[in-house]
Amino acid sequence: MSASPRLADPVLSVDHLTMRFGGLVAVNDLSFRVGRGDITGLIGPNGAGKTTVFNCITGFYKPTEGMMTLRHRDGAEYLLERLPGFQVNRRARVARTFQNIRLFTGMTVLENLLVAQHNPLMLASGYTLAGLVGLPGFRRAQGAAVEKAVAWLTRINLLHRADDPAGDLPYGDQRRLEIARAMCTDPVLLCLDEPAAGLNPRESAQLNDLLRSIRDDDDTSVLLIEHDMSVVMEISDHVVVLDYGTKIADGTPAEVQSDQSVIAAYLGVEDEEVEAVEAEVGV
Amino acid sequence: MSAPAPALAAAPAARPALDLQAILKDALLFALVTFGLCVPVVAYRTDLSSTSALDLTPRWGLVAILCGLVFLARLAQRLILASRDARRALTPSPRQATEAVDATPNAAQSVSRFGLPLFLGVALTFPLLAALGTGGLSESRYWIDLGILILTYVMLGWGLNIVVGLAGLLDLGYVAFYAVGAYSYALLSTTFGLSFWICLPLAGLFAALWGMILGFPVLRLRGDYLAIVTLAFGEIIRLVLINWSDFSGGAAGISSIPRITFFGLPFTADEDGFAASLGIPFSPMHRVVFLYYLILVLALITNLVTLRLRRLPIGRAWEALREDEIACRSLGINTTNTKLTAFALGAMFGGFAGSFFAVRQSFVSPESFNFLESAIILAIVVLGGMGSQIGVAIAAVAMVGGPELLRNLDFLKPVFGEHFDPNEYRLLLFGLAMVVMMIWRPRGLISERSPSVVLKERKAISGSLVKEGHG
Structure with missing residues (x-):
């Protein structure tokens, strides 16, 4: 068995996931697992349905069919397709980033990280009432939240820009800030939609280090969509390949790289093969 | 090696020259368009002659004056803009700089440094200033009434600011909550005889309740749709008040609502009135x-609560939520509840202001709560x-106080003739002010956002980065 041993204890199991938009089948009977403590890469050519899978997992789409089970370490199980959108993050603790960065551009870097800690802070502020009169319990919670934000800013090298508006940051910093913001919600599963898009090789290497440290130090499993193969093949423990909404390969990076159907999906097939198939079906 | 030096020295001198010819051409074009518009509208006046036939009176002089004015105004505008652009090209913008640039204090900072204490001081001493200015408390009644009116709109503006400014939800029916507050006090006090001080919180609660009732079905809508539905809600409340005569007195409204008391002491000339209890001579101005x-206290409470929130x-x-609703959802924020609290709190302050309106007027009718009020707020x-x-x-002072100023422009009568009534030009000036604002400050008087939490240094956030919300 060459697959990651951690697949025996998956943090997320996706079973028979199907998503139809009218007549278009974006995802077709997809099943895969995300091992606890793994970095799992989800790859495939453009239009393969990767982002649709992400939107189903993170509660933005309700899948047409299928089941997505998220398991916490303490044994709690959540059926993601049944949770209302915001509860996927709040209760099941799945965080995500977006392909086109969605920071709160008019708020400072620090504020962005505090918004991510909204739910624990709301509780500490007694749903605003205790906070309004300024009880000490809320002040402590707010202080702790700022400390956590500062710790994350130190990790992503943005502490010196804490009071600048997020919209003023350069692109690479915005990508890292979005990951830090997602991490501030204490997720068990972090879903990253093309985190390396638009990064230069140096920033891309920094990102690899950050993702590895998230996997190793934070008890957070990572599921990422990525086109940059240098990122996927280097840091993934397990890779799932999609094409036309169907899974065509699933295994370690080395296995996937040598898989014939993956090569065919990415590079196409020889002309003779096409002719042979056409002759078979009688076109 | 000294070759580059002259080039460097020459660089600052290469400021963009004013393209006078283009500016003149542009101003001439404007004058030409004005001429084209004037010919059918202004150039001839039709008068009834003595034989009751129509006479055409040519007014080419007036046309020439108008065209000349437009030409000069456009010329001045272009020249001012051109020199400003030239100045800006020479000073680097702090936002483009990679290292620290001496930033001049922006509008928000300079206003808050000098303006805030001044504003508060004037607001606190306004009745005294008015009395001194007019030479007596009774003579200052007009000014204090105006102050009350302005402060009512300041409070309504601050209440709506929670919904529109902070949460980014466009609410065109805010006046509905103002009406709910006013009718709450009017009905509770005339039917059950409850005092203002009990009705004030109740009015706020009722308005908040209506905010939620409206909010539940509406808040899944966004942008234009939300605006239309809130607009309709405002009209529905008004129409219900007009037509449900048994409940609200219909179009006639509710009159003889009990007036304000000084925490139980009525402002009357009686034995147990406010003046007699304090042993001072009675004056109707005490109540005002x-x-x-x-x-003032209600408005400041609104402000303090908002700043705290x-x-x-x-x-x-x-x-x-105003910045990005989808990102909020991905961070586990319950967007429906969050919008609902903004709606309910905004409505609550509208309700407080409404019950104040009712106690001040001691008369309410649906006419006071039409769409124009929502639009003004x-x-x-x-x-x-x-x-x-x-x-x-500041905007409330300008919008409410400005039109009142027009009433006091009688000294212009000798200039424009005896029939000149500046009040007639109110809407014209209002429109003009809006256009000027759109050009000068499209994001409002103070568009910078001040961060809600600071690690080391407070920096204002440029309005261009702050989103306006979309639903």
């Missing part, structure tokens, strides 16, 4: 001054700069 301070998680969630928020408290206050 008390009303002034009451609305901005620093709490709920306020930050409102602003995050929204205009105050947008002109002030969405989300900025001081900007909203």
Whole structure:
């Protein structure tokens, strides 16, 4: 068995996931697992349905069919397709980033990280009432939240820009800030939609280090969509390949790289093969 | 090696030259368009002649004056803009710089440094200033009434600012909550004889309740759709008040609503009145001054609560919602509840203001709560700069106090003739002011956002980065 041993204890199991938009089948009977403590890469050519899978997992789409089970370490199980959108993050603790960065551009870097800690802070502020009169319990919670934000800013090298508006940051910093913001919600599963898009090789290497440290130090499993193969093949423990909404390969990076159907999906097939198939079906 | 030096020295001198020819051409074009518009409208006046036939009176002189004025105004505008652009090209913008640039204090900072204490001081001593200025308390009644009116709109603007400015939800029917508050006090006091001080919180609660009732079905809508539905809600409340005569007195409204008391002491000339209890001579102005301070306190409470809420998680969630609703959902924020609290709180302050309106007028009718009121309150928020408290206050003074100023322009009569009534030009000037604002400050008087939490250094956030919300 060459697959990651951690697949025996998956943090997320996706079973028979199907998503139809009218007549278009974006995802077709997809099943895969995300091992606890793994970095799992989800790859495939453009239009393969990767982002649709992400939107189903993170509660933005309700899948047409299928089941997505998220398991916490303490044994709690959540059926993601049944949770209302915001509860996927709040209760099941799945965080995500977006392909086109969605920071709160008019708020400072620090504020962005505090918004991510909204739910624990709301509780500490007694749903605003205790906070309004300024009880000490809320002040402590707010202080702790700022400390956590500062710790994350130190990790992503943005502490010196804490009071600048997020919209003023350069692109690479915005990508890292979005990951830090997602991490501030204490997720068990972090879903990253093309985190390396638009990064230069140096920033891309920094990102690899950050993702590895998230996997190793934070008890957070990572599921990422990525086109940059240098990122996927280097840091993934397990890779799932999609094409036309169907899974065509699933295994370690080395296995996937040598898989014939993956090569065919990415590079196409020889002309003779096409002719042979056409002759078979009688076109 | 000394070759580059002259080139460097010459660089600052290469400031963009004013393209006078283009500017003149542009101004001439404007004058030509004005001429084209004037010919059918202004150039001839039709008068009834003595034989009751129509006479054409040519007014080419007036046309020439108008065209000349437009030419000069456009010329001046272009010249001012061109010199400003030239100045800007020479000074680097702090936002483009990679290292620290000496930033001049921006509008928000300079206003808050000098303006805030001044504003508060004037607001607190306004009745005294008015009395001194007019030479007596009774003579200052007009000014204090005007102050009350302005402060009512300041409070309404601050209340709506929670919904529109912070949460980014466009609400065109805010006046409905103002009406709910006013009718709450009017009905509770005339039917059950409850005092104002009991009705005030109740009115706020009722308005908040209606905010939620409206909010539940409506808040899944966004942008234009939300605006239309809130507009309809405002009209529905008004139409119900007009037509449900048994309940609300119909179009005639509710009159003889009990007046304000000084925490139980009525402002009357009686034995147990306010003046007699304090042993001072009775004056009807006591009530007016008390009303002034009451609305001042209510407005300041609105302001303080809003400023406090901005620093709490709920306020930050409102602003995050305005910035990006989808990102909020991915961070586990219950967007429906968050919008609902913004709607309910905004409505609550509208309800407080409404019950104040009822106790001040001692008469309410549906006529006071038409769409124009909603539009004025929204205009105050947008002109002030969405989300900025001081900007909203300044805009309220300008929008409500400005038209009143026009009434006092009698000294212009010798200039323009005996039939000149500046009040007739109110809407014209209002429109002109809006156009000027759109050109000069499209994001409102104070568009900078001040961060709600700071690690080391407070920096204002440029309005161009702050989103306006979309639903």
